[in-house]
Amino acid sequence: MxxxxxxxxxxxQGWQHKKILVAVSGGADSMTLAxxxxxxxxxxxIAHCNFNLRxxxxxxxxxxxxxxSQVAGIPVHVQKFDTPGLLKAQGGNLQELAxxxxxxxxxxxxxxxxxxxxxxxxxxxxxxxxxxINFFRGxxxxxxHGILPQQGKVIRPLLAFxxxxxxxxxxxxxxxxxxxxxxYKDDYTRNAIRQHLLPVVLGIFPQAIEQLTGNTQRFRExxxxxxxxxxxxxxxxxEQRRQDWYLPVLKLRQVQALATVLWELVxxxxxxxxxxxxxxxxxDAETGRYVAVPDYRIIRNRNFLIITARxxxxxxxxxxxxxxxxxxxxxxxxxxxxxxFGGEPDMAHIRKxxxxxxxxxxxxLHYPLVLxxxxxxxxxxxxxxxxxxxxxxxxxxxxxxxxHEKEQVWVLESDKKIVWVVGRRADDxxxxxxxxxNCCYFSVKPQ
Numbered sequence: 001m002x003x004x005x006x007x008x009x010x011x012x013q014g015w016q017h018k019k020i021l022v023a024v025s026g027g028a029d030s031m032t033l034a035x036x037x038x039x040x041x042x043x044x045x046i047a048h049c050n051f052n053l054r055x056x057x058x059x060x061x062x063x064x065x066x067x068x069s070q071v072a073g074i075p076v077h078v079q080k081f082d083t084p085g086l087l088k089a090q091g092g093n094l095q096e097l098a099x100x101x102x103x104x105x106x107x108x109x110x111x112x113x114x115x116x117x118x119x120x121x122x123x124x125x126x127x128x129x130x131x132x133i134n135f136f137r138g139x140x141x142x143x144x145h146g147i148l149p150q151q152g153k154v155i156r157p158l159l160a161f162x163x164x165x166x167x168x169x170x171x172x173x174x175x176x177x178x179x180x181x182x183x184y185k186d187d188y189t190r191n192a193i194r195q196h197l198l199p200v201v202l203g204i205f206p207q208a209i210e211q212l213t214g215n216t217q218r219f220r221e222x223x224x225x226x227x228x229x230x231x232x233x234x235x236x237x238x239e240q241r242r243q244d245w246y247l248p249v250l251k252l253r254q255v256q257a258l259a260t261v262l263w264e265l266v267x268x269x270x271x272x273x274x275x276x277x278x279x280x281x282x283x284d285a286e287t288g289r290y291v292a293v294p295d296y297r298i299i300r301n302r303n304f305l306i307i308t309a310r311x312x313x314x315x316x317x318x319x320x321x322x323x324x325x326x327x328x329x330x331x332x333x334x335x336x337x338x339x340x341f342g343g344e345p346d347m348a349h350i351r352k353x354x355x356x357x358x359x360x361x362x363x364x365l366h367y368p369l370v371l372x373x374x375x376x377x378x379x380x381x382x383x384x385x386x387x388x389x390x391x392x393x394x395x396x397x398x399x400x401x402x403x404h405e406k407e408q409v410w411v412l413e414s415d416k417k418i419v420w421v422v423g424r425r426a427d428d429x430x431x432x433x434x435x436x437x438n439c440c441y442f443s444v445k446p447q
Contacts, residue, residue, distance in 0.1 A: 002036065002161065002165060002166075002169050003036060003039060003040065005160060005161070006036055006040065006157060006158075006161075007040060009149075009157055009160060010040070010157065013149060013150065013155070013157075015117065015155060015157070018042070018043075018116040018117050019043045019044075019113075019114065019115040019116045019117070020037060020042055020043070020044050020045075020115060020116065020117050020118070020119050020155075021044070021045055021046075021047050021106065021109060021110050021113065021115045021117070021118045021119070022034045022037060022044050022045070022046050022047065022118075022119045023047050023048075023049075023102070023106060023118060023119065023120045023121070024046045024047065024048055024065055024069075024121075025048065025049070025061065025065075025121075025180065026048070026061040026062075026064050026065050026177060026178040026180075027121075027177055027178065027179070027180055028163075028166060028167050028170050028175075028177040029121035029122075029123055029158065029163065029166055030120075030121040031068070031170065031175050031176065031177045032121070032158075032166045032167075032169055032170045032175055032177075033119060033121040033157065033158055034046060034072075034074065035072075035170075035173065035175045036169075037119070037157075038072060038074060044074060044119075045074065045075040045076070045077060045113060045115065046065065046069050046074050046075065046076040046077065047076075047077050047078075047079070047105070047106055047109055047118075048061075048062060048065045048066075048076065048077070048078045048079075049078075049079055049081065049098075049101070049102050049105065050062045050078060050079070050080045050081065051081050051083040051098055051101070052080060052081060052082060052083055052084065053083055053084070053094075053098075054180075054181065057181060060178070061178055061180070062078055062080075064176075064178050065078070066078065068176065077109055077113075079105050079109075081098075081101050083097065083098060083101070086101070095188060095189075103154070106118045106154070107153065110153060116153070117153055117154070117155050118153055118154045118155070119154075119155050119156070119157055120154060120155075120156055121156075121158055121166075122147050122156040122158060122159060123158045123159060123161050123162060123163050123166060124158075124159060124160065124161060124162050124163075124209060124213055125162065125163050125194070125198075125209060126147060126159075127146035127147040127159055127213065127216055128146065128198075128208075128209055128212045128213060128216070129190055129193050129194060129198070130143075130146050130147050131143075131144055131145075131146045131212060131215070131216055131219075132193055132197065132198075132212075133189060133190065133193060138273060140263075141219065141222060141223050141226045142223060144215070144216065144219040144223075145216050145217075145219045145220040145223055146159075146213070146216035146219075147159060148220075162209065230261065230264045230265075233255070233261050233264075233265065234264075234265060236251070237251055237252065237255075237261075237265065238265060243308070243309060244306050244307065244308045244309075244404070245306070245307040245308075246304045246305075246306055247265065247304060247305040247306075247307070248303060248304055249283055249300075249303050249304060249305060250303065252283060252305070253283060258280070259276060259280060262276070262279060262280065263276050266279060266298060266307065269293070269295070269296040269307055270293040270294065270295055270296055271291070271293050271296070271298070272293070275291055275293070278291045279291050279298055279305075282298060282300045282305055283300075283305070285300045286300065287300055287301050287302055287402075287403075288300070288301070288403050290403070292310065294310070295309060295310055296308065296309055296310060297310055297404065299402060299403055299404055301402040301403065301404075302400070306402060306404060308404040317370055317371070317372045318370070318371040318372065319368040319369070319370060319371075320334075320336070320367070320368055320369040320370070320371060321367055321368050322367040322368070324336070325337065327371060328447060329371055329410060329447075330447075331408060331446065331447055332410075332422075332423075332444045332445065332446055332447050333444065333445055333446075333447050334371060334412070334422070334442060334443075334444050335442070335443050335444075335445075336440055336441065336442050336443075337440070337441045338362050338438060338439070338440045338441075339438065339439060339440075339441070340437070340438055340439075341361075341432065341436045341437060341438055341439045343434075346359075346432075346439065347432065350432055350439075355423055355424060355425075356423050356443060356444050356445070357441065357442065357443040357444075358419075358420050358426050358441070358442040358443070359432055359439050359440070359441050359442075360419060360420075360426065360430040360431065360432065360439065360440055360442070361430055361431065361432050361433065361436045361438075361439060361440075362436075362437075362438040362439055362440040363436065363437060363438060364414070364429070364430050365414045365419070365430070365440060366414050366415040367414075369412060369413065369414050369419070370412070370413045370414075371410060371411075371412050371422075372410060372411060372413070373407075373409070373410050373411075374392045374393075374409050374410065374411045374421065376393060377391075378391065378392040378393070378411060378418060379391045379392060379418070380392060380395075380411075380417075380418035380421065380425075380427045381427050381428045381429055382395060382425050382426075382427070382428065383425060383426040383427065383428045383431055384428070387428050387429075392409075392411065392418070392421060395421065395424075395425065396409065399424070409421065409422070409424070410422045412442065414430070417429060417430075420442065422444055423444050
């Protein structure tokens with residue numbers, strides 16, 4: 001019956017006639033999976049990881065898998081990892097490290113061998129344990145669907161079967177297996193739930209595994225509806241402007257279930273659940289307040305929350321020698337072109353230039369020019385302001401430039417005098433006049 005049920009699973013999922021790499025640890029579940037797939041006639045190979053975490057026991061598991069695979073006539077591939085050394089060097093969580101190593105190698109091997117899929121032996125209890133772990137960790141709807149039958153190239157054909165069914169099949173068909181001593185240790189979250197929490201739950205609700213399995217299936221459908229709704233909110237509430245995302249505060253305040261919606265909108269940028277209260281407080285904060293993670297910040301700027309990337313590049317000074325036609329700066333390219341000034345026709349053209357372009361009197365420039373980020377204390381004489389001196393910082397405040405954009409403002413200077421607050425305002429001292437003989441055009445475009 002198990003074989004027929006497994007064939008039905010393959011038919012329903014469209015996995016027939018696929019070349020499958022089977023992850024085999026040597027335990028009952030993975031050994032049974034390999035034996036079942038071989039009986040089905042699937043083209044398979046075995047992949048075994050030796051993490052060197054249990055000394056001689058790990059080596060014995062490897063030898064056992066190699067021996068059984070040879071007898072069964074199944075190609076076997078083994079990868080040894082210096083997991084203790086990697087953990088010491090990289091830090092982090094042992095289980096997460098082992099999982100990352102395992103799946104990265106599976107995918108590499110799958111591609112090298114030309115296989116279609118990687119099969120793991122997760123069963124019904126594994127899926128329920130995952131649901132409980134995610135529930136207590138607070139991962140939301142996305143974590144309550146248990147283990148999915150397929151994620152990318154990884155399939156889990158045994159989710160419809162209980163561990164007891166698999167072990168009974170192994171005994172009836174003389175499939176050997178080895179017990180992993182680490183399965184009985186409480187220092188792993190999954191083991192603690194398996195050995196302590198689930199027995200108590202089953203003592204009160206004997207059908208809990210079946211009921212929770214049904215819940216995971218329902219949660220998958222709920223998740224689809226949830227994702228669809230969040231997608232609509234994302235289109236309605238998030239506007240991309242260049243590299244930034246703008247969320248209108250007034251519209252956010254009208255959203256029901258605001259905390260949930262806002263969390264889903266900001267989560268892809270690396271924000272965590274613990275930061276959600278601070279992000280919500282930004283709705284009532286003054287301009288300039290922000291919440292940050294390593295790669296992004298959410299800034300309150302007037303009527304918007306702005307999600308913007310954090311730039312960690314050090315400030316640089318770029319020299320522009322006479323005769324150069326352009327230079328690359330972080331995030332933009334500055335181009336320049338020198339030509340003879342043509343009088344009033346050229347002046348009319350200059351008056352119509354966009355903020356991203358500038359024309360100055362070339363005779364007033366002293367090379368090399370310097371392109372650099374603005375700094376506190378910088379000042380210039382804004383064009384059209386009757387040569388009144390103004391600090392760049394005050395100018396940016398008056399122009400209501402958001403905090404994150406201020407950090408991206410550069411200036412072009414000649415002989416320690418600012419020629420241009422790049423892309424924003426020219427300095428009056430370098431303007432073109434009737435006495436100009438040659439002019440120099442500057443323009444910027446995103447890189």
